[in-house]
Amino acid sequence: MEVTDVVIVGAGPSGLATSACLTKYSIPHIILEKHDCNVSLWRKHTYDRVNLHLAKEFCSLPLLPHSPSSPTFLSKSEFLDYIDNYVSHFNISPRYNRTVDVAVFDGAEGKWRIETTNTKGGCREAYVAKYVVVATGENSEEYIPEVSGLDSFEGEIVHSKNYKCGSKHKGKEVLVVGCGNSGMEIAYDLNESQARTSIVIRNPVHVLTRELVHRGMSMLRYLPAQIVDVVITFVANLEYGDLSEYGIHRPSKGPFYLKQVTGRSPVIDVGTIQKIRDGEIKVISSGIKRIEKKKVIFEKNNLEKDFDVIVFATGYKSVANNWLKDYKYVLNEKGMPKNEVPSHWKGEKGIYCAGLSRRGLLGVSMDAEAIANDINLSLKLVAQNSSCQ
Numbered sequence: 001m002e003v004t005d006v007v008i009v010g011a012g013p014s015g016l017a018t019s020a021c022l023t024k025y026s027i028p029h030i031i032l033e034k035h036d037c038n039v040s041l042w043r044k045h046t047y048d049r050v051n052l053h054l055a056k057e058f059c060s061l062p063l064l065p066h067s068p069s070s071p072t073f074l075s076k077s078e079f080l081d082y083i084d085n086y087v088s089h090f091n092i093s094p095r096y097n098r099t100v101d102v103a104v105f106d107g108a109e110g111k112w113r114i115e116t117t118n119t120k121g122g123c124r125e126a127y128v129a130k131y132v133v134v135a136t137g138e139n140s141e142e143y144i145p146e147v148s149g150l151d152s153f154e155g156e157i158v159h160s161k162n163y164k165c166g167s168k169h170k171g172k173e174v175l176v177v178g179c180g181n182s183g184m185e186i187a188y189d190l191n192e193s194q195a196r197t198s199i200v201i202r203n204p205v206h207v208l209t210r211e212l213v214h215r216g217m218s219m220l221r222y223l224p225a226q227i228v229d230v231v232i233t234f235v236a237n238l239e240y241g242d243l244s245e246y247g248i249h250r251p252s253k254g255p256f257y258l259k260q261v262t263g264r265s266p267v268i269d270v271g272t273i274q275k276i277r278d279g280e281i282k283v284i285s286s287g288i289k290r291i292e293k294k295k296v297i298f299e300k301n302n303l304e305k306d307f308d309v310i311v312f313a314t315g316y317k318s319v320a321n322n323w324l325k326d327y328k329y330v331l332n333e334k335g336m337p338k339n340e341v342p343s344h345w346k347g348e349k350g351i352y353c354a355g356l357s358r359r360g361l362l363g364v365s366m367d368a369e370a371i372a373n374d375i376n377l378s379l380k381l382v383a384q385n386s387s388c389q
Helices: 011-023 041-043 076-089 181-192 210-219 225-240 257-264 270-277 360-388
Strands: 002-011 029-032 098-106 111-118 124-134 154-159 171-177 195-200 283-284 288-292 295-298 304-306 309-312 352-353
Touching: 002 011, 002 111, 002 360, 011 076, 011 360, 041 076, 098 171, 124 295, 124 360, 171 181, 171 210, 171 304, 181 270, 181 309, 210 225, 210 257, 225 257, 270 283, 283 288, 352 360
Parallel strands: 002 029, 002 124, 124 352, 154 309, 171 195, 171 309, 195 283
Antiparallel strands: 098 111, 111 124, 288 295, 295 304
């Protein structure tokens, strides 16, 4: 059994950022990571063409901004280089191949007990800490909705987490389910690889260029979201016009208001909209009713079509509640913060969560700084009380 001040579960951007902020205060801590590397989602589970769509000023971690010489919009490799430099700069040393089996709060001791399996060594380990930071992220486990007959599908089923590139699907009929950034970009990539691509777009969605998003996020520093939305949607209308004839409808609320309230990001167009306009990517404005072998039957107009591949770009879910038995102190039943933003990061009994605010890397940085500051103040109070006794 090892005793430390803080245990961080997860070595993604949230865990690394929290570690750097704790190091600033010389607070002892341990990072436990189930994979064999940091930021495993970026290193192992992103498609080949993925880049950061937000400007670098909104994609840095605490205490180490991006180099002035780096491009405004980073590629995947450039972002990973930044992460490697970040880890080296702050001497961050996660303990890899540690799967957390259970974390419980010991009321008698006032501390957390964390039990893990070292999957490389095959042994069990235990840690005791006054504070725990849940940094496993919003994208812990892929989510595929329940669809009648999905188990009978005779083609290939892929989640966006495991999608790499469209070349293996050349000439095939491919259905992309999900019209967020991943779904739209995967549809574009498939079409570029000469797959016959269709995409399900059921709900209204804002479509913006990355330059418009950059401009809007910069304006938010000085103006409320409602005013920024008026300006940005006006310019987006000039850029794209009315897309409703192609099955794409704009929500009644603005893109930045929706991001703040629901966490849902606007679609940052990489060229998919022009492909849709040109008829190269087909839009299906209906959910899936059921699947029969290779045939997909949609809810509207009894539309039926055969597909060879279905790509589910339907997002992820948090699985922290599987191991965090006393999750009630910080998370709800879905594994997300029980408190509303901006107090979402702090729970009870010394437990925190980082990177679960649906605000991207900017939110990660804000959470990490807030958590480290709070733990530092708490430790100071403990030390003062001890010296007064």
